[in-house]
Amino acid sequence: MGTLEGKIAVVAGGTRGAGRAIALALGEQGATVYVAGRSTRGNPSPMQRPETIEETAEGVTARGGLGIPVRVDLTVPEETQALFARVKQEQFGRLDILINDIWGGDMLMEWSRPFWEQSLTHGLQMQKQAVSAHLISAYYGAPLLAAAGSGLLIEITDGVGYKFRGSLFYSLAKISGVHIAEGLAEELKPYGVTALSLTPGFLRSEAMLDHFGVTEANWRDAAAQDPHFIASETPAYIGRAVAALASDPQVARKNGRSLSTWELSEEYDFTDADGSRPHWGRYFAAAFPDQADQA
DSSP, X not given: OOTTTXXXXXXXXXXXXXXHHHHHHHHHTTOEEEEEESOBTTBOOTTOOSXXXXXXXXXXXXXTSEEEEEEOOTTSHHHHHHHHHHHHHHTTTOOOEXXXXXXXXXXXXXXXXXXXXXXXXXXXXXXXXXXXXXXXXXXXXXXXXXXXXOOEEEXXXXXXXXXXXXXXXHHHHXXXXXXXXXXXXXXXXXXXXXXXXXXXXXXXXXXXXHHHTOOSTTGGGGGGTOGGGGGOBOHHHHHHHHHHXXXXXXXXXXXXXXXXXXXXXXXXXXXXXXXXXXXXXXXXXXXXXXXXXXX
């Protein structure tokens, strides 16, 4: 029996990447996982990626849990409200785990130009998808967690703490996840709910592999294009980090904290999919000593 047998989870943004891996890891521990996202079979999101919520949900079930795909645009309050109303009805008001991993901003990023020369439309859309959608999901999901008197809410972000992340629009989007978690930690603490933020290192997602023109089998070849990719990690690493947190009876001690896969791998003794233990924080500090606190 998995350590999360009988637990109910919502992974908001569970189509691909970290979200998919988190859903699968929760499924491996026996959880029922609602996989929420925009991409369904025959109807992809604007990102035009091949991954779908149905595939993620099927993977959850195949690993021992129960995967339930729900097509929802999490930037739309009415659709998000309907998602959590469905969870409340089907699970008799119970929700134990909420993961906010809504992103979809790959096509919106512009790294090579200063803030004022970038597309304002793209920059604001990034905030809508990575900040507003997280707030909307938390707004409708938090009452279910609070009503249960326990539970875990995790904001998936990029980077630990509040340091600048290289581009203003992107930095604002990702730092917001850290502060949302801090704020929710204070608001939900009286109800016995833990909230925190979690970052992966250099994530070797499906989209990133495609960007470099490699597969998981030959991913090291991409280091010829970006030498830092050699320190990357698969999405399974953050999936295992979330499963470890969700299974920890003392997770409340981490309330409000900004955490990373690499530090949690040492605390909970888990590895990446290939048995390695990537440590992006240590790698970043050695590669960029003048920016060591920005990993």
